[in-house]
Amino acid sequence: QPSYTVDGVECKNYKGEYCGAFSRARDVFELARDAGAELVIHAGDLDYESSPTSWLRFLTEEAFRPGLGYLxxxxxxxxxxxxxxxxLWSGPxxxxxxxxxxxxxxxxCRGSYGEDYACEYKGVLFVLSSVGSVSPGESAxxxxxDYVENALRTSDAKWKICVWHMTMNSLQSSYKGDATGFGIYEICRKYGAFIVTGHAHTYSRSYTMKSFGTR
Structure with missing residues (x-):
């Protein structure tokens, strides 16, 4: 079955197969544009097709050409x-x-894109990390x-937002297990940063945290 198009080209996954009949991601970007957003921050798991070229075409059509920023x-x-x-990630x-x-x-922006990356945009510091994506646990x-703490400590931005994909089981409302360690949460809390994570396919939020501790 023919796939939806991305910037005029039929979307294909890493196998060269069609992506599907529709894209829910397109609805999300349309919502962002309609709301007057200037920047979309994506907390990992980019397209589920393992096709960077198709994803770039999608972003060109839905974000870059209309003037919507993306990190x-x-x-x-x-x-x-x-x-x-x-x-898939590090190739040319x-x-x-x-x-x-x-x-x-x-x-x-400075650092390694999507892995250890700090971007300041209009007075807001976004610190994007791949903590836990490759290997789980604090020691790994x-x-x-260290990168996240240094980026937060050396910034005088009024608003700071930490963004990563993986989670800890007790800090999300889905079934996902432990990956990042609690320490990364505590670092961001210490510097007054908001924390945005992905991985769990639910939307939820917590109260302001005074301490994450070890559980």
């Missing part, structure tokens, strides 16, 4: 090797290479912890 963190479905695509035509060329106008993600 993303790396999710577990975006890492090298997912769906057997060895260079991978997500990182394609998206790092599309920095929103007016944003000041210490470098991500």
């Amino acid at each position: 993303a963190s790396q999710g577990n479905h975006d890492v090298d090797g997912w769906d057997g695509v060895s260079d 035509r991978g997500y990182k290479a394609l998206l790092s060329r599309q920095i929103p106008r007016g944003a000041s 993600n210490r470098a991500h912890y």
Whole structure:
């Protein structure tokens, strides 16, 4: 069955197969544009087709050409090797290479796109991390912890927002397990940052946290 088109080209996944009859992501971007949003922040798992080229075409049509900015963190479905695509994230035509060329106008960014990445846009600091996406646990993600803390500590932005994909089981309302460690949450809380995560396919939010501790 013919697929929906992305920037005039039929969407195909990593196997060269059609993506499907419709795109729910298109509805999300339409909603963002209708609301007057200037920037979309994507907390990982970019397209579920493992096709960076198709995703770039989609973004060109739905975001970049209409003037909507876009930044993303790396999710577990975006890492090298997912769906057997060895260079899905880090290859010359991978997500990182394609998206790092599309920095929103007016944003000041530094670091490694989607992995350890800090962007300030109109007085708001976004710190995007791939903590837990490749390997779970605090010890495996210490470098991500250090990057996030340094980015928050050295910024004088009034508003700070931490963004990553993976979660801890007790900090989401779905069935997802532990991946990031509690420490990364505590770092962002310490610097007064909002925390936005993905992975769990639900929408939920918490009260202001005084401490995350270890559970």
